[in-house]
Amino acid sequence: KAGVTQTPRYLIKTRGQQVTLSCSPISGHRSVSWYQQTPGQGLQFLFEYFSETQRNKGNFPGRFSGRQFSNSRSEMNVSTLELGDSALYLCASSFYLRQGQSLNYGYTFGSGTRLTVV
Amino acid sequence: GENVEQHPSTLSVQEGDSAVIKCTYSDSASNYFPWYKQELGKRPQLIIDIRSNVGEKKDQRIAVTLNKTAKHFSLHITETQPEDSAVYFCAASRDSGTYKYIFGTGTRLKVLA
Numbered sequence: 001k002a003g004v005t006q007t008p009r010y011l012i013k014t015r016g017q018q019v020t021l022s023c024s025p026i027s028g029h030r031s032v033s034w035y036q037q038t039p040g041q042g043l044q045f046l047f048e049y050f051s052e053t054q055r056n057k058g059n060f061p062g063r064f065s066g067r068q069f070s071n072s073r074s075e076m077n078v079s080t081l082e083l084g085d086s087a088l089y090l091c092a093s094s095f096y097l098r099q100g101q102s103l104n105y106g107y108t109f110g111s112g113t114r115l116t117v118v
Numbered sequence: 119g120e121n122v123e124q125h126p127s128t129l130s131v132q133e134g135d136s137a138v139i140k141c142t143y144s145d146s147a148s149n150y151f152p153w154y155k156q157e158l159g160k161r162p163q164l165i166i167d168i169r170s171n172v173g174e175k176k177d178q179r180i181a182v183t184l185n186k187t188a189k190h191f192s193l194h195i196t197e198t199q200p201e202d203s204a205v206y207f208c209a210a211s212r213d214s215g216t217y218k219y220i221f222g223t224g225t226r227l228k229v230l231a
Contacts (some may be wrong), residue, residue, distance in 0.1 A: 043221040
């Protein structure tokens with residue numbers, strides 16, 4: 001089973017530009033979540049998509065947006081880039097399965113896209 | 119707001135000793151607590167998780183304990199090995215069908231040979 005695929009792996013952009021990152025989840029996983037990882041702030045939740053709908057959103061400005069397609073692939077976009085947006089952007093795909101009284105989560109991270117804003 | 123505090127931020131232990139990392143969460147509705155290990159340059163990987171209906175879970179050298187009253191959970195690694203060296207993150211989440219994880223800020227564990 002292929003893992004979570006994020007493209008591109010590395011990206012260098014200039015302040016003021018915009019960027020689009022892509023995430024292809026594990027086959028069968030319908031939920032995709034995005035996180036920003038920085039040395040000082042750790043892993044911070046950006047948003048989560050399920051069946052093409054944003055179900056949850058973190059505390060990031062409106063410059064950060066995302067979407068999910070019918071095949072569950074997701075993109076996130078950052079407009080008007082700032083130096084502070086330099087980070088590793090991770091996506092995680094997951095399933096949610098209720099088996100009797102137990103719930104099973106699968107949360108697998110991709111390798112991330114390292115964005116550098118200069 | 120929702121918050122997870124994690125301590126210590128760095129931890130050095132001798133090979134063979136035990137390591138303990140502690141987390142405290144603020145959202146009393148949280149009931150799922152995973153731990154992730156991230157090696158340098160790699161993705162975070164789930165190593166163990168616990169749900170609020172149990173107080174302890176063990177998997178070989180790794181164990182996690184949960185105290186819901188105190189909103190506190192801990193990771194215990196016994197007989198540490200050099201390959202345990204990594205950054206460890208705790209997280210808390212609600213069992214609501216959404217996948218918003220609130221992560222701690224991480225603990226850099228160094229196992230000295």
